Amino acid sequence: MDIQPKLIVFSAPSGAGKTTLVRHLLGIEDLNLAFSISAASREARAGEVDGEDYYFLGIPEFKKRIKANDFIEFEEVYQDQFYGTLKTEVERLWAQGKNVIFDIDVVGGLRLKKKFPDRTIAIFVKPPSINELQIRLKSRKTESPEKIAMRVAKASTEMATAPQFDIIIENDDLDAAKLRAEQVVRGFINKKVRSEF
Ligand code: 5GP
Numbered sequence: 613m614d615i616q617p618k619l620i621v622f623s624a625p626s627g628a629g630k631t632t633l634v635r636h637l638l639g640i641e642d643l644n645l646a647f648s649i650s651a652a653s654r655e656a657r658a659g660e661v662d663g664e665d666y667y668f669l670g671i672p673e674f675k676k677r678i679k680a681n682d683f684i685e686f687e688e689v690y691q692d693q694f695y696g697t698l699k700t701e702v703e704r705l706w707a708q709g710k711n712v713i714f715d716i717d718v719v720g721g722l723r724l725k726k727k728f729p730d731r732t733i734a735i736f737v738k739p740p741s742i743n744e745l746q747i748r749l750k751s752r753k754t755e756s757p758e759k760i761a762m763r764v765a766k767a768s769t770e771m772a773t774a775p776q777f778d779i780i781i782e783n784d785d786l787d788a789a790k791l792r793a794e795q796v797v798r799g800f801i802n803k804k805v806r807s808e809f
Contacts, residue, residue, distance in 0.1 A: 617706050618801050619728055620645065620713040623721030624737035625767035627749040629783040633737060633793045634715045643797060646710035648701055651677065651686075653694040657754055667698070685716075685723040690762055695720070711801050718773045725778070730805040735796065736777035740784040742767050 620637075624630040638645055652666040653674040662668045669677065674694045678686060686696025695717065705712045714724065718736070725734040739745045745767055749760045774780050779796050783789040 616731060616805055617709060618711045618805075619702075619724055619732040620711060620797055620800070621721040621724050621732060621734045622713070622715050622737060623718045623734065623770075623777070624783075625718075625739060625745055625770040626763040627745045627752070627767075628737045628739040629748075629786065629789065630737040631715055632786065633781070633783070633789060634713055636790045637713060637793060637797055640794060643794075643801060644709070644711055645713045645797075646705045646708065648697055648705065648712050648714045648716075650701075650714075650716065651683075651694075651696050651698055653692070666695075684727065685720045687717055687720050689717045689719075690759075690766070697724070718770045722773065722776055733779065733796070733800040734777045735793070736774045736780045737789070738771070738774060738780050738782045739767075740782070742771075 622630040622634050634647065637643060638647055649663065650666055651669050651674060653669060653671045656662060656665070656668050660666065671692065671694070674696070677683065677698070678696075682698055682700070683696040684699050684702060686694060689695050697714065697716065697720065702712055714721070716724070721734050725732045739748070742764060746760070746764050749755060749763060755763065781789050781792050781796070
């Protein structure tokens with residue numbers, strides 16, 4: 613049995629540090645990871661690049677793609693803010709023989725796990741506390757106070773989903789979290805699984 617390309621899912625409340633962990637892992641060459649660029653209905657923030665950070669579709673186009681059944685999973689993560697994984701994106705990266713790494717919300721993460729149970733490891737990144745999360749989001753200065761409040765309010769519900777994930781990584785010490793993430797991902801991608809296709 614061959615080693616099949618895998619899906620590595622990182623989910624967490626906004627501000628928990630999952631993006632930092634994902635970026636760290638992408639820098640480790642022998643893990644052979646490629647980032648799944650999600651589609652988003654929102655506008656690009658300063659510094660974000662279309663086709664690198666997200667495929668910025670806008671709401672009408674995003675809805676059109678939902679109707680066309682183009683997504684493996686999608687979610688209205690915040691009101692009127694849609695995010696989703698395009699089938700073509702995962703196919704593109706698997707065609708390159710890459711393990712695909714995702715930075716997606718908890719619902720999307722668990723959905724991917726359900727679709728590809730053997731090929732997927734679903735990792736939940738846990739912030740030290742909701743309070744700490746709020747501090748991190750404020751210092752990031754990428755969102756308005758209303759949007760920060762929305763994200764913090766959602767965080768408690770998201771935290772409750774942690775037990776459904778394969779692994780929980782506590783992110784109170786970033787270096788330790790990076791090491792743990794590397795160890796977990798390395799172990800998983802070296803594991804043989806049966807093909808689900
Ligand atoms: P942001 O607007 O801060 O870039 O992302 C907001 C949230 O959407 C984050 O929790 C992020 O993980 C999630 N997200 C990004 N891409 C996807 C996706 O393809 N599917 C789902 N379900 N969530 C996503």
